[in-house]
Amino acid sequence: MTSLLEKITSLRSQFICELREAVSSKDLEALKVKYLGKKGPIQALMLELKHASPEERPQAGKLINDLKEEFLSHCDHSLHRVKQREMAAAFQQEWLDATLPGRKQFLGRAHPISQMLQRILDILIGMGFSVQLGPDVDTDYYNFEGLNFAADHPARDMQDTFYLGKNRLLRTHTSNVQVHAMEKFKPPIRIAAPGRAFRNEDISARSHVFFHQIEGFYIDKHVTFADLLSTMEEFLHKLLGAEVKTRFRPSYFPFVEPGMEVDVHCTACKGSGCRLCKHTGWLEILGAGMIHPNVLMKGRIDPEEYSGYAWGMGLERLAILQYDIPDIRLFTENDMRFLSQFP
Ligand code: DAH
Numbered sequence: 001m002t003s004l005l006e007k008i009t010s011l012r013s014q015f016i017c018e019l020r021e022a023v024s025s026k027d028l029e030a031l032k033v034k035y036l037g038k039k040g041p042i043q044a045l046m047l048e049l050k051h052a053s054p055e056e057r058p059q060a061g062k063l064i065n066d067l068k069e070e071f072l073s074h075c076d077h078s079l080h081r082v083k084q085r086e087m088a089a090a091f092q093q094e095w096l097d098a099t100l101p102g103r104k105q106f107l108g109r110a111h112p113i114s115q116m117l118q119r120i121l122d123i124l125i126g127m128g129f130s131v132q133l134g135p136d137v138d139t140d141y142y143n144f145e146g147l148n149f150a151a152d153h154p155a156r157d158m159q160d161t162f163y164l165g166k167n168r169l170l171r172t173h174t175s176n177v178q179v180h181a182m183e184k185f186k187p188p189i190r191i192a193a194p195g196r197a198f199r200n201e202d203i204s205a206r207s208h209v210f211f212h213q214i215e216g217f218y219i220d221k222h223v224t225f226a227d228l229l230s231t232m233e234e235f236l237h238k239l240l241g242a243e244v245k246t247r248f249r250p251s252y253f254p255f256v257e258p259g260m261e262v263d264v265h266c267t268a269c270k271g272s273g274c275r276l277c278k279h280t281g282w283l284e285i286l287g288a289g290m291i292h293p294n295v296l297m298k299g300r301i302d303p304e305e306y307s308g309y310a311w312g313m314g315l316e317r318l319a320i321l322q323y324d325i326p327d328i329r330l331f332t333e334n335d336m337r338f339l340s341q342f343p
Pocket of ligand 1: 172175233253287288289290295312313
Protein backbone atom coordinates (compact mmCIF):
# COMPACT_ATOMS: atom_id res chain seq x y z
CA MET A 1 0.00 0.00 0.00
CA THR A 2 2.77 2.39 0.83
CA SER A 3 4.46 1.63 -2.43
CA LEU A 4 1.21 2.41 -4.28
CA LEU A 5 0.88 5.67 -2.41
CA GLU A 6 4.42 6.60 -3.35
CA LYS A 7 3.80 5.75 -6.97
CA ILE A 8 0.67 7.86 -6.98
CA THR A 9 2.46 10.83 -5.46
CA SER A 10 5.32 10.68 -7.93
CA LEU A 11 2.97 10.13 -10.88
CA ARG A 12 0.91 13.12 -9.83
CA SER A 13 3.87 15.47 -9.52
CA GLN A 14 5.19 14.26 -12.88
CA PHE A 15 1.76 14.83 -14.41
CA ILE A 16 1.42 18.31 -12.91
CA CYS A 17 4.83 19.20 -14.23
CA GLU A 18 3.95 18.12 -17.75
CA LEU A 19 0.55 19.75 -17.55
CA ARG A 20 2.22 23.10 -16.86
CA GLU A 21 4.34 22.74 -19.95
CA ALA A 22 1.44 21.85 -22.25
CA VAL A 23 0.54 25.09 -24.04
CA SER A 24 -1.59 24.06 -26.99
CA SER A 25 -4.68 21.89 -27.26
CA LYS A 26 -2.51 19.50 -29.23
CA ASP A 27 -0.07 19.15 -26.30
CA LEU A 28 -2.97 18.55 -23.92
CA GLU A 29 -4.57 15.89 -26.11
CA ALA A 30 -1.20 14.14 -26.25
CA LEU A 31 -0.82 14.39 -22.46
CA LYS A 32 -4.26 12.88 -21.95
CA VAL A 33 -3.40 9.93 -24.16
CA LYS A 34 -0.03 9.51 -22.49
CA TYR A 35 -1.42 9.27 -18.94
CA LEU A 36 -4.91 7.92 -19.43
CA GLY A 37 -4.51 5.81 -22.54
CA LYS A 38 -4.42 2.02 -22.65
CA LYS A 39 -0.64 1.95 -22.46
CA GLY A 40 -0.44 4.71 -19.86
CA PRO A 41 0.69 4.54 -16.19
CA ILE A 42 -2.84 4.60 -14.72
CA GLN A 43 -3.76 1.52 -16.71
CA ALA A 44 -0.49 -0.08 -15.55
CA LEU A 45 -1.45 0.57 -11.92
CA MET A 46 -4.84 -0.98 -12.53
CA LEU A 47 -3.13 -4.12 -13.79
CA GLU A 48 -0.96 -4.21 -10.68
CA LEU A 49 -4.11 -4.38 -8.54
CA LYS A 50 -4.22 -8.08 -9.31
CA HIS A 51 -1.28 -8.56 -6.97
CA ALA A 52 -2.85 -6.68 -4.06
CA SER A 53 -4.39 -8.61 -1.18
CA PRO A 54 -8.21 -8.89 -1.25
CA GLU A 55 -8.52 -6.59 1.81
CA GLU A 56 -6.39 -3.84 0.28
CA ARG A 57 -7.77 -4.12 -3.22
CA PRO A 58 -10.95 -1.97 -2.83
CA GLN A 59 -9.06 0.91 -1.23
CA ALA A 60 -6.23 0.73 -3.69
CA GLY A 61 -8.69 0.59 -6.57
CA LYS A 62 -10.42 3.66 -5.26
CA LEU A 63 -7.13 5.57 -4.98
CA ILE A 64 -6.21 4.75 -8.57
CA ASN A 65 -9.68 5.66 -9.80
CA ASP A 66 -9.54 8.96 -7.94
CA LEU A 67 -6.17 9.70 -9.55
CA LYS A 68 -7.61 8.90 -12.97
CA GLU A 69 -10.55 11.23 -12.34
CA GLU A 70 -8.18 13.93 -11.10
CA PHE A 71 -6.00 13.72 -14.26
CA LEU A 72 -9.04 13.64 -16.47
CA SER A 73 -10.56 16.69 -14.91
CA HIS A 74 -7.23 18.58 -15.11
CA CYS A 75 -6.86 17.71 -18.75
CA ASP A 76 -10.45 18.58 -19.70
CA HIS A 77 -10.39 21.78 -17.74
CA SER A 78 -7.17 22.97 -19.36
CA LEU A 79 -8.32 21.82 -22.79
CA HIS A 80 -11.47 23.86 -22.50
CA ARG A 81 -9.50 26.96 -21.50
CA VAL A 82 -6.80 26.55 -24.19
CA LYS A 83 -9.31 25.83 -26.94
CA GLN A 84 -11.18 29.01 -26.14
CA ARG A 85 -7.95 30.97 -26.28
CA GLU A 86 -7.01 29.34 -29.57
CA MET A 87 -10.40 30.07 -31.06
CA ALA A 88 -10.23 33.71 -30.00
CA ALA A 89 -6.80 33.99 -31.64
CA ALA A 90 -8.10 32.39 -34.85
CA PHE A 91 -11.06 34.77 -34.91
CA GLN A 92 -8.69 37.67 -34.47
CA GLN A 93 -6.68 36.50 -37.44
CA GLU A 94 -9.64 35.74 -39.67
CA TRP A 95 -11.28 38.98 -38.78
CA LEU A 96 -13.78 40.05 -41.37
CA ASP A 97 -15.18 43.51 -41.88
CA ALA A 98 -18.68 42.92 -43.16
CA THR A 99 -19.07 46.64 -43.86
CA LEU A 100 -16.21 46.78 -46.39
CA PRO A 101 -17.48 47.51 -49.90
CA GLY A 102 -17.11 44.52 -52.27
CA ARG A 103 -14.31 44.27 -54.80
CA LYS A 104 -15.45 45.34 -58.23
CA GLN A 105 -15.58 42.50 -60.74
CA PHE A 106 -14.81 43.46 -64.32
CA LEU A 107 -16.84 41.70 -66.94
CA GLY A 108 -15.06 40.77 -70.13
CA ARG A 109 -16.37 42.29 -73.34
CA ALA A 110 -15.93 41.85 -77.04
CA HIS A 111 -13.22 43.87 -78.80
CA PRO A 112 -14.67 46.83 -80.79
CA ILE A 113 -13.64 45.14 -84.05
CA SER A 114 -15.42 41.94 -83.01
CA GLN A 115 -18.48 43.99 -82.05
CA MET A 116 -18.45 45.73 -85.41
CA LEU A 117 -18.04 42.40 -87.21
CA GLN A 118 -20.90 40.83 -85.28
CA ARG A 119 -23.22 43.69 -86.16
CA ILE A 120 -22.30 43.47 -89.83
CA LEU A 121 -22.70 39.68 -89.93
CA ASP A 122 -26.09 39.90 -88.22
CA ILE A 123 -27.24 42.30 -90.93
CA LEU A 124 -25.80 40.30 -93.84
CA ILE A 125 -27.09 36.96 -92.54
CA GLY A 126 -30.49 38.64 -92.26
CA MET A 127 -30.14 39.62 -95.94
CA GLY A 128 -29.49 36.01 -97.01
CA PHE A 129 -25.68 35.83 -96.99
CA SER A 130 -23.89 32.88 -95.45
CA VAL A 131 -20.51 33.14 -93.81
CA GLN A 132 -17.42 31.56 -95.39
CA LEU A 133 -13.84 31.94 -94.25
CA GLY A 134 -10.77 31.80 -96.43
CA PRO A 135 -7.08 31.27 -95.65
CA ASP A 136 -4.85 34.08 -94.34
CA VAL A 137 -1.88 32.38 -96.02
CA ASP A 138 -2.59 31.92 -99.69
CA THR A 139 -1.02 31.78 -103.13
CA ASP A 140 -0.53 34.44 -105.77
CA TYR A 141 -3.29 32.82 -107.79
CA TYR A 142 -6.06 33.29 -105.22
CA ASN A 143 -4.94 36.70 -104.05
CA PHE A 144 -4.09 38.21 -107.46
CA GLU A 145 -4.17 36.19 -110.64
CA GLY A 146 -7.60 34.62 -110.11
CA LEU A 147 -8.86 38.16 -109.47
CA ASN A 148 -7.66 39.45 -112.83
CA PHE A 149 -4.63 41.34 -111.56
CA ALA A 150 -2.32 41.84 -114.52
CA ALA A 151 1.13 40.29 -114.06
CA ASP A 152 2.69 43.74 -113.63
CA HIS A 153 0.02 45.22 -111.34
CA PRO A 154 1.71 47.36 -108.67
CA ALA A 155 -0.27 45.70 -105.86
CA ARG A 156 1.82 42.56 -106.39
CA ASP A 157 4.92 44.56 -105.72
CA MET A 158 7.01 43.60 -102.73
CA GLN A 159 6.19 46.87 -100.93
CA ASP A 160 2.55 45.88 -100.48
CA THR A 161 2.59 42.14 -100.14
CA PHE A 162 4.21 39.98 -97.49
CA TYR A 163 5.65 37.01 -99.35
CA LEU A 164 6.33 33.93 -97.24
CA GLY A 165 8.08 31.97 -99.93
CA LYS A 166 8.14 31.57 -103.65
CA ASN A 167 4.40 31.10 -104.01
CA ARG A 168 3.14 31.81 -100.51
CA LEU A 169 1.86 35.15 -99.30
CA LEU A 170 -0.28 36.74 -96.62
CA ARG A 171 -3.49 37.75 -98.33
CA THR A 172 -3.69 41.47 -98.98
CA HIS A 173 -7.50 41.43 -99.00
CA THR A 174 -10.42 39.10 -98.27
CA SER A 175 -11.27 39.09 -102.00
CA ASN A 176 -9.31 35.81 -102.21
CA VAL A 177 -12.40 34.10 -100.79
CA GLN A 178 -14.24 34.91 -104.05
CA VAL A 179 -11.83 32.71 -106.01
CA HIS A 180 -11.97 29.87 -103.48
CA ALA A 181 -15.78 30.02 -103.33
CA MET A 182 -16.19 29.85 -107.11
CA GLU A 183 -14.08 26.69 -107.15
CA LYS A 184 -16.08 25.14 -104.36
CA PHE A 185 -19.70 26.13 -104.99
CA LYS A 186 -22.07 26.46 -107.92
CA PRO A 187 -24.23 29.59 -108.28
CA PRO A 188 -26.32 30.89 -106.69
CA ILE A 189 -23.51 31.91 -104.34
CA ARG A 190 -24.22 34.50 -101.67
CA ILE A 191 -21.34 34.80 -99.25
CA ALA A 192 -20.02 37.11 -96.54
CA ALA A 193 -16.32 36.48 -95.83
CA PRO A 194 -14.74 38.24 -92.86
CA GLY A 195 -11.08 37.93 -91.97
CA ARG A 196 -7.65 39.44 -91.60
CA ALA A 197 -5.67 41.07 -94.37
CA PHE A 198 -2.02 42.05 -94.37
CA ARG A 199 -0.04 44.74 -96.14
CA ASN A 200 3.58 45.67 -95.95
CA GLU A 201 3.04 49.31 -95.05
CA ASP A 202 4.53 51.62 -92.46
CA ILE A 203 2.50 51.55 -89.28
CA SER A 204 0.97 54.94 -88.53
CA ALA A 205 -2.19 56.45 -87.07
CA ARG A 206 -3.96 55.71 -90.36
CA SER A 207 -2.49 52.43 -91.58
CA HIS A 208 -1.37 49.14 -90.13
CA VAL A 209 0.30 45.99 -91.42
CA PHE A 210 -2.72 43.92 -90.52
CA PHE A 211 -6.35 44.80 -90.38
CA HIS A 212 -9.78 43.22 -90.88
CA GLN A 213 -11.99 43.22 -93.92
CA ILE A 214 -15.29 41.77 -94.85
CA GLU A 215 -16.04 40.75 -98.39
CA GLY A 216 -19.54 40.18 -99.73
CA PHE A 217 -20.50 38.73 -103.08
CA TYR A 218 -23.47 37.36 -104.91
CA ILE A 219 -23.38 35.33 -108.12
CA ASP A 220 -26.52 34.17 -109.86
CA LYS A 221 -28.46 34.53 -113.11
CA HIS A 222 -29.53 38.11 -113.89
CA VAL A 223 -27.67 39.87 -111.09
CA THR A 224 -27.48 43.51 -112.10
CA PHE A 225 -25.76 46.72 -111.08
CA ALA A 226 -29.13 47.88 -109.73
CA ASP A 227 -29.09 44.87 -107.36
CA LEU A 228 -25.67 45.95 -106.14
CA LEU A 229 -26.80 49.54 -105.56
CA SER A 230 -29.92 48.54 -103.67
CA THR A 231 -28.03 45.95 -101.60
CA MET A 232 -25.42 48.56 -100.63
CA GLU A 233 -28.16 51.08 -99.76
CA GLU A 234 -30.01 48.60 -97.61
CA PHE A 235 -26.90 47.31 -95.91
CA LEU A 236 -25.54 50.78 -95.08
CA HIS A 237 -28.90 51.99 -93.84
CA LYS A 238 -29.13 49.00 -91.53
CA LEU A 239 -25.57 49.54 -90.33
CA LEU A 240 -25.45 53.32 -89.99
CA GLY A 241 -29.10 54.33 -89.67
CA ALA A 242 -31.94 54.93 -92.12
CA GLU A 243 -31.11 58.63 -92.44
CA VAL A 244 -27.54 58.08 -93.68
CA LYS A 245 -26.87 59.48 -97.15
CA THR A 246 -24.86 57.43 -99.64
CA ARG A 247 -22.83 58.39 -102.71
CA PHE A 248 -21.57 56.05 -105.42
CA ARG A 249 -18.41 57.05 -107.31
CA PRO A 250 -16.87 55.25 -110.29
CA SER A 251 -13.55 53.64 -109.40
CA TYR A 252 -11.18 50.96 -110.59
CA PHE A 253 -10.43 47.50 -109.18
CA PRO A 254 -9.10 44.79 -111.52
CA PHE A 255 -11.67 42.21 -110.42
CA VAL A 256 -14.82 44.26 -111.06
CA GLU A 257 -16.29 46.06 -114.04
CA PRO A 258 -17.79 48.55 -113.55
CA GLY A 259 -16.18 49.32 -110.22
CA MET A 260 -17.10 51.96 -107.69
CA GLU A 261 -16.40 53.36 -104.29
CA VAL A 262 -19.18 54.11 -101.87
CA ASP A 263 -19.17 57.14 -99.61
CA VAL A 264 -21.50 57.95 -96.74
CA HIS A 265 -22.35 61.32 -95.26
CA CYS A 266 -19.75 62.00 -92.58
CA THR A 267 -20.89 60.34 -89.36
CA ALA A 268 -19.37 63.13 -87.24
CA CYS A 269 -20.60 66.31 -88.96
CA LYS A 270 -23.51 64.86 -90.97
CA GLY A 271 -22.12 66.36 -94.15
CA SER A 272 -21.32 69.91 -93.08
CA GLY A 273 -17.55 69.28 -93.12
CA CYS A 274 -15.14 68.50 -90.29
CA ARG A 275 -11.68 67.16 -89.48
CA LEU A 276 -12.81 63.52 -89.77
CA CYS A 277 -14.07 63.91 -93.36
CA LYS A 278 -11.31 66.38 -94.25
CA HIS A 279 -14.05 68.99 -94.78
CA THR A 280 -15.61 67.15 -97.71
CA GLY A 281 -18.72 66.02 -95.82
CA TRP A 282 -18.22 62.48 -97.15
CA LEU A 283 -16.40 59.36 -95.94
CA GLU A 284 -15.24 56.62 -98.25
CA ILE A 285 -16.51 53.38 -96.81
CA LEU A 286 -16.20 50.52 -99.28
CA GLY A 287 -15.21 49.33 -102.75
CA ALA A 288 -17.63 47.42 -104.93
CA GLY A 289 -18.54 46.44 -108.45
CA MET A 290 -19.83 43.83 -110.86
CA ILE A 291 -17.56 40.78 -110.85
CA HIS A 292 -15.32 40.93 -113.94
CA PRO A 293 -16.11 38.25 -116.59
CA ASN A 294 -12.44 37.16 -116.44
CA VAL A 295 -12.82 36.39 -112.74
CA LEU A 296 -15.99 34.36 -113.33
CA MET A 297 -14.27 32.44 -116.14
CA LYS A 298 -11.26 31.62 -113.97
CA GLY A 299 -13.77 30.32 -111.42
CA ARG A 300 -15.34 28.17 -114.18
CA ILE A 301 -18.56 30.14 -114.13
CA ASP A 302 -19.95 31.10 -117.52
CA PRO A 303 -20.23 34.93 -117.69
CA GLU A 304 -22.80 34.57 -120.47
CA GLU A 305 -25.12 32.79 -118.07
CA TYR A 306 -24.20 34.27 -114.72
CA SER A 307 -23.28 37.62 -113.29
CA GLY A 308 -22.43 38.81 -109.83
CA TYR A 309 -21.53 41.71 -107.64
CA ALA A 310 -18.91 42.00 -104.91
CA TRP A 311 -17.88 44.50 -102.31
CA GLY A 312 -15.22 44.76 -99.66
CA MET A 313 -14.68 47.00 -96.68
CA GLY A 314 -12.29 47.51 -93.79
CA LEU A 315 -13.63 46.94 -90.29
CA GLU A 316 -11.09 49.20 -88.60
CA ARG A 317 -12.09 52.00 -90.94
CA LEU A 318 -15.77 51.49 -90.16
CA ALA A 319 -15.08 51.46 -86.42
CA ILE A 320 -12.86 54.54 -86.71
CA LEU A 321 -15.60 56.41 -88.51
CA GLN A 322 -18.36 55.23 -86.23
CA TYR A 323 -16.58 56.03 -82.96
CA ASP A 324 -14.24 58.80 -84.17
CA ILE A 325 -11.10 56.88 -83.12
CA PRO A 326 -7.96 58.94 -83.72
CA ASP A 327 -5.43 56.15 -84.23
CA ILE A 328 -5.71 52.69 -85.78
CA ARG A 329 -2.96 51.38 -83.48
CA LEU A 330 -5.36 51.62 -80.53
CA PHE A 331 -7.09 48.47 -81.77
CA THR A 332 -4.03 46.31 -81.19
CA GLU A 333 -2.50 47.87 -78.07
CA ASN A 334 -4.78 46.16 -75.53
CA ASP A 335 -5.10 49.32 -73.47
CA MET A 336 -8.00 48.87 -71.05
CA ARG A 337 -8.68 52.61 -71.02
CA PHE A 338 -9.50 52.34 -74.71
CA LEU A 339 -11.17 48.92 -74.76
CA SER A 340 -13.46 49.62 -71.79
CA GLN A 341 -15.14 52.40 -73.76
CA PHE A 342 -16.97 49.83 -75.89
CA PRO A 343 -19.56 48.23 -73.61
N1 DAH B 1 -10.23 44.15 -102.19
C1 DAH B 1 -10.33 45.60 -102.19
C2 DAH B 1 -9.32 46.19 -101.24
O1 DAH B 1 -8.84 45.48 -100.38
C3 DAH B 1 -11.71 46.02 -101.76
C4 DAH B 1 -12.75 45.69 -102.79
C5 DAH B 1 -13.04 46.58 -103.77
C6 DAH B 1 -13.43 44.49 -102.71
C7 DAH B 1 -14.01 46.30 -104.73
C8 DAH B 1 -14.40 44.18 -103.65
C9 DAH B 1 -14.68 45.11 -104.68
O2 DAH B 1 -15.09 43.03 -103.65
O3 DAH B 1 -15.65 44.83 -105.59
O4 DAH B 1 -9.02 47.34 -101.31
